[in-house]
Amino acid sequence: MTDLAAIMTGFARTLRAAGVAADHARTQSLLLALEHLDVTSRAEVYWAGRLTLCATPDDLPRYNRCFTAYFAGLTASAGRTVPPVVSRPALAEGDGESGGEGPERRVGAASRAEILRHRDVAKLTAAERAEVHRMLALLYGRRAQRRSRRHRPAHRGILDQRRTIREALRKGEVARLRRKAHATRPRRVVLFVDVSGSMAPYAETLLRFAHALVRSEPRATRAFSIGTRLTPITTELRHRDPGTALDEASRVIPDWSGGTRLGEEMRAFLRNHHARGAIAVIASDGWERGDPALLGTQMARLARQAHRVIWVNPHKGYEDYQPLTGGMRAALPYIDDLVAGHSLAAYEALTRRLADA
Known part of the structure; x- marks a missing residue:
């Protein structure tokens, strides 16, 4: 295996397709476990994956079938393993190579993935954003159960x-x-993704998050884009490949990087659809070009129907954020949770909230 991390990530993706909850955190645990094991031993790789990727006894038969099918005929090359976390000394200012009498501190260098988890996606380079999008595809949107x-x-x-x-x-x-x-x-989830101009730095990442939710629970998730028009995009996001799904969604969204009329779009949704017993998730910064009073009225109707209303605002991730825009002030009395949506860690926290709602 020329790239152990890529192969084990593909194995975790295969397990998720089979119904095993092998999410990003469990995959990272597997890679950390393989650092201390012999990857040329089929038995050690098997037990490492079984102990880290399986969550319930029901996962074991699926895991056995996927392991046999995925690794049939593969032979690992000796000596290849996941590179460990490197520790390096931190020198105080003014210290040279000869060093002084001051104590030497050992600082663990954080992994690149861990650093990207907490960074604002709007400030990432194209390569870093692509890496975050690959990690988003590993999210498994487990849902709270209802009777x-x-x-x-x-x-x-x-x-x-x-x-x-x-x-x-x-x-x-x-x-x-x-x-x-x-x-x-x-429990059903109804997701609204704001694709207006003010949300342009976050729109693609939010759509990839929507794709992960739709792929994890196709029958229990409905996705819409909001801007100047309400557009259903659930069918387009059901494609297995994230890139193809986003291309299909982009073709049907007519108001990409346009204005925002949240009140009119909420009214259109409640007129033609419903959110009874569902978790309504609205991903928007709250900039409203229409009448904020109309948005408040429609949010009150939505709150009476939905089991829970969650508003995802990318700017909520900053400590000095205050909901001062007209749309946010109108919708705030009818929101159960106002959460951040600016980083991969924020999306992971949102999936946990959906599982515990």
């Missing part, structure tokens, strides 16, 4: 009369009382 109207067989719960009677007719007697309980399903 479904459907039932499932259970050891405890209400009496399942139909199953009990069918079994009694088949066996000739009532041998056992069958029970049932309500099944669970992922």
Whole structure:
């Protein structure tokens, strides 16, 4: 293997496609574990991945199938492993190579990925932004569960009369009382991505985050672009490849880098769609060219329908930020959570919030 990190990242991506929650944090744990193991040993790689990438017993059969299929016929070359974190001495100002009597401090050099996680995507270079986008593709948007109207067989719960009677007719007697309980399903997420001119530095990254959410739960996620028009982009974001998905979404978005009329677009959404029981996520900086009072009225309607309303503002990541724009002031009374959306770490925190909502 010429690039162990790339191969193990591809393996984690294969596991996610099979339903295993092998997210970015678990993949990093695997790479750290392989630093201390012999990567030429199939057994050591197997157990390292099983202990770091699997979350529940249900993941084990999927992991075994993916491991066998992915690594069939691959032979690792001896001596190749993930480069470890390098420690280097920090010299005080004025110290030369000969050094003085002052103590020498050992400083661990942070990895490039860890540094990029907390940097504002609007201030990244093209290469750094591409690396952040690759890490965004590793996000797994796990959702909070809600009770479904459907039932499932259970050891405890209400009496399942139909199953009990069918079994009694088949066996000739009532041998056992069958029970049932309500099944669970992922809570729906309705995501609005602002693609106006003021959000241009963050729009592409937000759309890639939307692609990760749609890919993780295709049936429970609906995505819209907002600017001067409300445009559904869920179908375009269902493509497996992020680049192709963004190209398809860009073709159907007519108001890219235009103005912002959030009130009119929220009204159009509530007129033709609904968010009953869903988590509504609005990614915007709150610059409103329309009537802020209209936005406040529509946000009140949305808050009555949705299970939770989360507003993602890229400027919230700065300590001195205050919601002073007209759109933010109108929407703030009806928002459950106002969170940052300027970095990869902020998007990871948002996925955890969606899982715990």
